[in-house]
Amino acid sequence: MTPGPLSYFLIAAFGLGAVVAGWLVFRTDSMLRAAYWLMVSFVGVGAMLIVLDAQFLGLILILMMSGEMTIMAIFMIMFMMNPAGLNPMTMVHQHRTSILAGVGSFLVLAWVGVVAEFPNRPAPVEDPTVALGEELLGRSMLIFESAGVALLAVMIGAIALAAKQGRFGDAFAGSVEPELDVEVGDRT
Amino acid sequence: MTSLGILLQVAVSLVAGAYLFVVADRLMGGSTQGVRSALVYPVKRLSFLMVQPVTTTERPDFEAWILAPSLLLGLAAVGAVPIPVGGPSAGGDIPAGLVLFGAAMLIVLVAVFIFGWAPNSVFPMIGGYRSAAMVLSVGIPFSLVVLTTAIPAESLSVGVIVEAQSSLWYVLEQPLGLPIYLITAAAIAFWGPFDLPEGADIVGGVAAEASGPRLAMWRFGRAALLVTMSLMGQAVFLGGYLGPVLPGWLWTLVKTVILLILLALTGRTVARMRVQRFVWFGWVVLLPLALVDVFLSGWIAL
Numbered sequence: 001m002t003p004g005p006l007s008y009f010l011i012a013a014f015g016l017g018a019v020v021a022g023w024l025v026f027r028t029d030s031m032l033r034a035a036y037w038l039m040v041s042f043v044g045v046g047a048m049l050i051v052l053d054a055q056f057l058g059l060i061l062i063l064m065m066s067g068e069m070t071i072m073a074i075f076m077i078m079f080m081m082n083p084a085g086l087n088p089m090t091m092v093h094q095h096r097t098s099i100l101a102g103v104g105s106f107l108v109l110a111w112v113g114v115v116a117e118f119p120n121r122p123a124p125v126e127d128p129t130v131a132l133g134e135e136l137l138g139r140s141m142l143i144f145e146s147a148g149v150a151l152l153a154v155m156i157g158a159i160a161l162a163a164k165q166g167r168f169g170d171a172f173a174g175s176v177e178p179e180l181d182v183e184v185g186d187r188t
Numbered sequence: 189m190t191s192l193g194i195l196l197q198v199a200v201s202l203v204a205g206a207y208l209f210v211v212a213d214r215l216m217g218g219s220t221q222g223v224r225s226a227l228v229y230p231v232k233r234l235s236f237l238m239v240q241p242v243t244t245t246e247r248p249d250f251e252a253w254i255l256a257p258s259l260l261l262g263l264a265a266v267g268a269v270p271i272p273v274g275g276p277s278a279g280g281d282i283p284a285g286l287v288l289f290g291a292a293m294l295i296v297l298v299a300v301f302i303f304g305w306a307p308n309s310v311f312p313m314i315g316g317y318r319s320a321a322m323v324l325s326v327g328i329p330f331s332l333v334v335l336t337t338a339i340p341a342e343s344l345s346v347g348v349i350v351e352a353q354s355s356l357w358y359v360l361e362q363p364l365g366l367p368i369y370l371i372t373a374a375a376i377a378f379w380g381p382f383d384l385p386e387g388a389d390i391v392g393g394v395a396a397e398a399s400g401p402r403l404a405m406w407r408f409g410r411a412a413l414l415v416t417m418s419l420m421g422q423a424v425f426l427g428g429y430l431g432p433v434l435p436g437w438l439w440t441l442v443k444t445v446i447l448l449i450l451l452a453l454t455g456r457t458v459a460r461m462r463v464q465r466f467v468w469f470g471w472v473v474l475l476p477l478a479l480v481d482v483f484l485s486g487w488i489a490l
Contacts, residue, residue, distance in 0.1 A: 056344065063291035
């Protein structure tokens with residue numbers, strides 16, 4: 001797409017949508033809604049990338065986030081003391097620290113955005129996906145491969161911790177089924 | 189092709205395909221009332237659901253409950269956009285069309301999970317969790333076999349992939365592709381032997397509490413999803429519109445109907461698979477086979 005008023009309008013609209021969805025993550029009282037508002041926010045970022053001609057990158061971001069947010073919702077529900085996650089619960093904690101962290105990171109990022117001189121290297125017009133592949137498996141190969149190996153190690157560790165036969169032994173060791181406290185004669 | 193043309197093409201193919209799918213399923217289900225009854229069945233069922241009173245549950249997530257069926261149908265439509273139907277230019281010419289399809293199909297999981305979650309009820313929620321376990325187990329093999337068709341074609345555009353099959357269809361060049369694709373597609377569309385998210389053992393699963401227009405939309409969305417899966421299957425594995433004598437759109441129609449009937453048939457003929465066993469099957473059998481498919485295709489392409 002050639003840059004024009006429409007592109008600028010679309011980028012602004014998707015960006016605003018992503019920010020509003022990100023804000024709604026903390027305004028809702030349902031863990032599922034929080035997870036999927038975050039997904040909507042990422043879809044907005046993906047759409048911005050698509051408008052910026054990085055079609056493959058934007059779509060792959062949306063593709064990955066759908067599965068990831070579902071996994072995140074399931075993990076949140078598993079770890080919270082909230083039966084099946086169906087009870088409403090607040091999504092914000094440690095108000096003072098989080099406000100300070102939020103304002104601080106916004107100021108730093110805004111400062112970087114205003115002050116930094118970004119390089120002007122437009123993507124090749126023919127096929128940005130090919131250029132992306134050459135970058136991933138060429139100049140930046142070491143960075144991405146190390147990150148990939150690190151992520152794989154984290155995944156194996158997470159599976160080892162979550163497995164029924166984890167490093168602390170059988171997950172059900174010592175657990176006793178609750179007894180049914182009913183006497184037969186009670187039911188007339 | 190203009191945007192309006194693509195919109196019309198997607199709408200017509202999804203409505204007609206969904207109609208055909210419901211009729212085929214009705215006939216295979218051993219309906220004793222003959223073919224004519226089966227032909228009007230989708231219309232009768234739709235009219236019934238449109239006037240059926242809508243029941244609700246205690247404190248449902250109302251917006252999510254209404255959104256989920258529309259999301260399912262919308263994703264089926266988005267997935268159908270990049271598929272060329274009648275010839276090289278008949279379809280959205282999207283450079284990364286295959287990725288668009290993959291992204292739309294994997295977000296189906298979100299629609300099913302939300303639809304199970306929203307009623308605030310036990311059985312739909314169990315159905316949603318079942319769907320998550322099944323789709324997360326086959327999501328990677330599904331994406332791998334679809335993206336492998338892009339290796340010999342050297343493009344992510346569906347039109348280019350169809351053109352690259354002029355000498356040999358990928359169903360023969362990548363023999364592992366189509367079987368894995370059909371199994372995983374049925375699982376993502378919670379259909380056939382993998383319909384346990386809507387299983388009878390949990391009184392209808394994700395759709396247990398749904399009724400009225402909402403249920404009609406949900407059923408239409410699932411049928412449309414299977415149509416989109418068949419459309420993409422014929423485009424990337426069966427050579428799409430390529431074929432002798434007949435015009436291109438007719439070849440697309442014939443191949444899509446064959447895949448759609450094949451998928452519909454599994455609903456009545458293949459035994460269901462338990463979720464735990466299916467998860468094992470996805471990670472231990474389908475994923476390595478999909479990787480073999482990638483390596484073999486890459487080797488042939490090199």
